[in-house]
Amino acid sequence: MSKKEALTRAAADLLWERGYTGTSPAMILERAQAGQGSMYHHFSGKAELAVAAMVQMSDQLRARTEDALGGDGSAVSRINAFLDLERDPLAGCRIGRLTQDHDVVSDDVLRAPAAEFFSWVEGRLAGVLADGVRTGELRADTRPDVMASLIIAAVQGGYTLARAHQDPAAFRQAVDGVKQVVGNLVAGSGRG
Amino acid sequence: MSKKEALTRAAADLLWERGYTGTSPAMILERAQAGQGSMYHHFSGKAELAVAAMVQMSDQLRARTEDALGGDGSAVSRINAFLDLERDPLAGCRIGRLTQDHDVVSDDVLRAPAAEFFSWVEGRLAGVLADGVRTGELRADTRPDVMASLIIAAVQGGYTLARAHQDPAAFRQAVDGVKQVVGNLVAGSGRG
DNA sequence: GTCTATAGTAGGATAGAC
DNA sequence: GTCTATCCTACTATAGAC
Numbered sequence: 001m002s003k004k005e006a007l008t009r010a011a012a013d014l015l016w017e018r019g020y021t022g023t024s025p026a027m028i029l030e031r032a033q034a035g036q037g038s039m040y041h042h043f044s045g046k047a048e049l050a051v052a053a054m055v056q057m058s059d060q061l062r063a064r065t066e067d068a069l070g071g072d073g074s075a076v077s078r079i080n081a082f083l084d085l086e087r088d089p090l091a092g093c094r095i096g097r098l099t100q101d102h103d104v105v106s107d108d109v110l111r112a113p114a115a116e117f118f119s120w121v122e123g124r125l126a127g128v129l130a131d132g133v134r135t136g137e138l139r140a141d142t143r144p145d146v147m148a149s150l151i152i153a154a155v156q157g158g159y160t161l162a163r164a165h166q167d168p169a170a171f172r173q174a175v176d177g178v179k180q181v182v183g184n185l186v187a188g189s190g191r192g
Numbered sequence: 193m194s195k196k197e198a199l200t201r202a203a204a205d206l207l208w209e210r211g212y213t214g215t216s217p218a219m220i221l222e223r224a225q226a227g228q229g230s231m232y233h234h235f236s237g238k239a240e241l242a243v244a245a246m247v248q249m250s251d252q253l254r255a256r257t258e259d260a261l262g263g264d265g266s267a268v269s270r271i272n273a274f275l276d277l278e279r280d281p282l283a284g285c286r287i288g289r290l291t292q293d294h295d296v297v298s299d300d301v302l303r304a305p306a307a308e309f310f311s312w313v314e315g316r317l318a319g320v321l322a323d324g325v326r327t328g329e330l331r332a333d334t335r336p337d338v339m340a341s342l343i344i345a346a347v348q349g350g351y352t353l354a355r356a357h358q359d360p361a362a363f364r365q366a367v368d369g370v371k372q373v374v375g376n377l378v379a380g381s382g383r384g
Numbered sequence: 385g386t387c388t389a390t391a392g393t394a395g396g397a398t399a400g401a402c
Numbered sequence: 403g404t405c406t407a408t409c410c411t412a413c414t415a416t417a418g419a420c
Contacts, residue, residue: 003386018294022213024413035387036415042385045415092292099355100284100292102210114356122353143372149362150369153349160348161314161341163291164306170341177342180335181373195404216395228397229404238396 004042006032011053016094020050020101020110047110054113057094062120069124075132079125079151079182089162089171096156122148129185138185147185154178196234198224203245208286212242212293212302239302246305249286254312261316267324271317271343271374281354281363288348314340321377330377339377346370 001009010032014023025046029039043049068081095117104110125148132138158174183189193201202224206215217238221231235241260273279285287309296302317340324330350366375381 019211019213019292021211022294025415026413037386037388040415046413096349096352096356097292099352100211100289102214105355105358111356111358115358118353118356143369146365146369146372149350149353149365150346150373153347153353153366153369154342154345155349156352157288157345157348157350158341160288160291160352161310161345163297164288164303164310166297166303166307173338173341174345177335177338177345180338181342184376217397218395227405229406232397233403 003032003034003038007034007039007042007049008052008056011049012057012094015050015053015098016057016091020098020104023050025049047107051110051113054095054098054110058113058117061095061117065121065124069128075128075135075137076182076186078128080179082125083151083155083175083179087171089159089168090166092159092163093156096159118152121152125151132185136187139187142185147182151178151182195224195226195230199226199231199234199241200244200248203241204249204286207242207245207290208249208283212290212296215242217241239299242296243302243305246287246290246302250305250309253287253309257313257316261320267320267327267329268374268378270320272371274317275343275347275367275371279363281351281360282358284351284355285348288351310344313344317343324377328379331379334377339374343370343374 007028010028011023014027014031017023018027023046025036025039028049029036032038039049043052064085065082068085069078071078071081073081095114098104099111099114104114122145126144129138129142129144129147133140133142133144154174154177158171161174162168162171164170199220202220203215206219206223209215210219215238217228217231220241221228224230231241235244256277257274260277261270263270263273265273287306290296291303291306296306314337318336321330321334321336321339325332325334325336346366346369350363353366354360354363356362
């Protein structure tokens, strides 16, 4: 593994654990087993390295999400596959946690990977829901974009609750709620 | 206003804006117009001052929340009043944002105010929903605790989306989704 | 490309005067 | 109670050798 790759991976891990402000170049260098020179040779500084790490994390999350949502089952089963993706509630979302960081949100270059990631996920979820409406699986009055927002917000907020309580069950309960809601979108469902 | 109070308020503002790790004692002192001595006289250090600020923020949020949920209208109208509380989506939640801070979550003393706040809100929301079930306003198969989790998670996640996109509309869309879901809990509602 | 040495600034806390 | 002066460490970046 090249030093550049080691630096990007170490930065990604630390951004996840400690956020942007809470991560120093020195920590990254130690974890990557690299010296100052390697980092400043490959990147202009902390910000550029962080963007590279964020893009890497975003790409990985996007691939995992597409695996779940791109299946050939029903819309509900694809949404449930997304909700059932393996996650670490206490660790939080690799991307979402960075949106709470002042230095990230106040810099468009640092914020861009997060904005793009969420735009993509919301669009993908809405697309699956729209498929379900089109095939008649879901009620005709389902609003795909609003429900997509609710789904991704519930996941992100579930992380917040789990971290506040230091209890993964808090995440699962919020996700259970959203699963129930999605189930009730099915045309002719018991709730309907 | 005493220096102690000025310090607590300044710390609360900065914790909201920049988080725990991103806020330094020097910033707090400057905003509070106080010297080092004042801070270290009234508090043992940054952590103790942060706890005081968090408790202050939690108390304020709790009062505002109780105003909305403690009304005498229907369960749905009380939940909607909570969802319609004036918020600043781009600024985020005063308490929720701190759960993304590594130094806060890894210290039980710093985490406690956040854990207690969310426990209270979740319990209060579940209580309102249970009231609705008891009076027959809401369907008998409504699960108050699960729906309470979904509601507060959607709000917290709504902040995440709004900050990622730097667009308050992203918050409102997630909240719209949860309003629609709550409306569908009403016994005999159109969706039902 | 990678390293160590160095530098300037800021973070967090203490000491002691008033 | 409040202030300023001081201390040690960490953060972020640069310089220059290899």
